[in-house]
Amino acid sequence: MSVLHLCNYLEASASRFPDRQAAADPDGTALTYSELNDRANSVAGFLADRGVRPGDRVGLVLPKNIDALIILFGVMKARAAYVPVDWSSPADRIRTIMSDCQVRAVFIDRRRLDVADVSETVILLGENSGEGSDPSMPRFFNWDSVLAHSPHMADVSARDSDDLAYILYTSGSTGIPKGVMLTHRNAISYVDWCTEVFTPTEHDRFSSHAPFHFDLSILDIYVPIKHGARVDLIPDELGKSPRELASFIASSKITVWYSTPAILSLLAEFGQLEKFDFSALRLVLFAGEVFPVKQLRKIATKWPSPSYYNLYGPTETNVCTYAPIPLPVPESRTEPYPIGWACSHCKALVLDPDNQAVKAGEEGLLYISGPSVFSGYWARPAETAAVFLERDGVRWYNTGDVVREDPTDGFIYVGRRDRMVKRRGYRIELGEIENALYRHPAIQEAAVISAAHPESGVRIICYVAVPETSRPSIVEMRLFCNENLPSYMNPDIFIFVDSLPRTSTNKINYQALIQMFQSA
């Protein structure tokens, strides 16, 4: 591995390229490497003063911008781990996450003062954050005072690559988020693989489209920082406006784009790409869900010059297999592209239900081992043990994804055995949607299935058994789901039935529902 700690990347680049730009906000605010490094050191000094010790966790409830980036490095320079969350999440979810991993400090945007009770040390950012701290809230600090703090890094010689770097929370199957613990070793072994395959230089411009709580951000941030390149941060609103986003990618002369397939589909359809100059773009990377071939063909037609890669890997391993996509995409192709071969820092195994390796070409569960595999779920030893398999002294992680190996193309993704789907990069447990539906007073039975769609990727369909006389309208169902589920889980289609089909053992017959839907 090239370094012990992610901060070493920043420090090395600050030494080699102090005046090169490290990061930029879309409004044009930019920081040089030495500025980013110095400010991160101040954050580390402040945190140490407030009692944040190596191994502690520090939360972020912030929109994505340069300040948030400074904080990521500042926390790690204190040898603590950062815990980013979607700052627009419901307060309950934020509180659950922050108390689950017992954050020692939290950086909060002033618009989320409603969650300021999660920690004893709260640093406020955003409008008016230059004002003095409110004497009635002594544990509140403002960002300006943090930046003015004397710089101090926790003992650099004590840095260990097995130190926790960050915790990324995903949705658990019971709806309670699970914290995926990732070490510096996990991140660095992956970043080093990125160096090998994508050969970045200090002249590259990386986009940062994914939020910091998605593991796509690891490539977005740490690969450019390692190489002295620049990362252009894309905040949420810009990231969802295809025309503005297209203009931004072109005018920023982005060289490396990485995102979920969904945003590439939006760019192809709504971005008016023919109006802009994308000659700087050399790499298009996508991950997080299956890319419908029709949509991939669209973007590849608009952006024919870059090299395209399909990257696969759950948060627990980050990217572990990859497939280059040869262009052009043949007109006749409908089959999604493979997830390809194991990355050089990973090993892959395909096992049958008895944990024996399958015969070549047969389907089985994909297991991954190597230095990028996570250490476990925070405070969940049973759930952690449940996803690992010991084999010949090696710890293998069960991805839960069913694959088969093709001798030419590598691994082909087949599906899952459980009821989790990926839509727009989010993990969605279909059972969680069913639980929410059952809370509706009129609904007697509910079954949620998913179906592939050539344009939107995955659609979520709810079959709901309600007697005809008491059926709510579909509009009411949409309103109900909006109130009872996070918005990324909203179902696409509601179908009312008198009763749900059952198997011979009286369980809901999901296969029959899938067939009913596909033949409709």
Next chain:
Amino acid sequence: MGIHCTIYEAINVAPDFRDSTARKSRRPTAYILESNNMTTDNMKEEIRQYILSEFLPGEKPANLHDDTPLRTSGILDSVATLRLVTFVEERFGIQVEAHEASVENFDSINSIAAFIESKKTGAS
């Protein structure tokens, strides 16, 4: 597309709603004629039909009211809104700036219709 196609054919311009330069130069004549020929009720009906067919398959039209909240209720997410904006641009011949595709303007059939009207009379 009825009478609206006829108007564009009459002034001999190919309707390319994605070309903003051409739109701006065509705007005055075409839109004055257009607004006299479409009532607000017709407009709302077309918007309702589009939303029903694209985003609420299987729903009875009567359940989607003019004031049903669309964005804040989750009926339209950000992707659906983009599709709706494109439909509105192409169907009613207006150009929607990114900041105008807001919850404010697109949260109900009423507000969408009002927004279209204001764009066409040049009020905004």
